[in-house]
Amino acid sequence: MTHTLIDQHQANEAVGRLQDLQAAVEAAQPRHDAAAFLAAIVESSDDAIISKSLSGIITSWNKGAERVFGYTAEEVVGKPITILIPEDRLDEEPAILAKIHAGQRVDHFETIRRRKDGSPIDISLTISPIRDSGGKIIGASKIARDISDRKRAAEHQDLLLREMHHRVKNLFAITGGLITLAARTTQTSEELAASMKDRLMALSRAHEMTLPSFTGDDAFREKSATLFQLLSGILAPYESKKGERWSLLGKTCR
Secondary structure, three states, X not given: OHHHHHHHHHHHHHHHHHHHHHHHHHHHHHHHHHHHHHHHHHHHOOOEEEEEEOOOEEEEEOHHHXXXXXXXXXXXXOOEHHHHOOHHHOOHHHHHHHHHHOOOOEEEEEEEEEOOOOOEEEEEEEEEEEEOOOOOEEEEEEEEEEOHHHHHHHXXXXXXXXXXXXXXXXHHHHHHHHHHXXXXXXXXXXXXXXXXXXXXXXXXXXXXXXXXXXXXXXXXXXXXXXXXXXXXXHHHHHOEOOEOOOOOOOOOOO
16 A cells, blocks of 8 residues: 555656646747747848857858858858958947947947958948846847948939039029120110020020930930031021021031
8 A cells, every 4th residue: 555655656746747847848938939930030131130249259140141241150150240340440349349338239330341352331230239148248239231222322312413403503604694695685674585585495495406305105215416406506596687697617427
């Protein structure tokens, strides 16, 4: 009887331990699934997601980092993060690490880094401290986004705006010159207005002759116009009612 009671007690303990183990596994499962889910997000991200130690040594490197910088994980893990930093920007890293040590986050810091082939790349960096289970800062995570296309688009837009500004200023200068010329040959404000209108319309027609059409079947096709036609159109308002005040001489070159 005593032996039977002991066996039953041991069996109950074994069942209890099994139930405790099952409960522990079930409790850990959601955490495991969440970690796997986050790892999948990091690995599939187009952005470079990198972690490093507080001494600046790379500890992890995702596929996005491979695409952005050209290095594989095997080539860079264990090496200093400074392999990605151009010489003239090496002073940025101590400042970043100082903020991480202080528990601060760096948001959308735009800078230049270096690919494996040595070419520069414009990136936007977001850097956050990594803490252990006790809250101690043990490293930093970096998310680097390639903004080269955006920077090129911004530079192109800036170039277009500066060119437009220059051309608008030229138009004002031309208009001022036309007014001065028209004022020398007109007596009344009505004559000045009519003369200015004719001269501006002539410039408008010349402009149309030199630009392709932007609509219809002829969209973006260059128009055929000779230099003689262009100059004749521009000079048309300067003809005198009593006879021509100008003439064009020359021959067509083929």
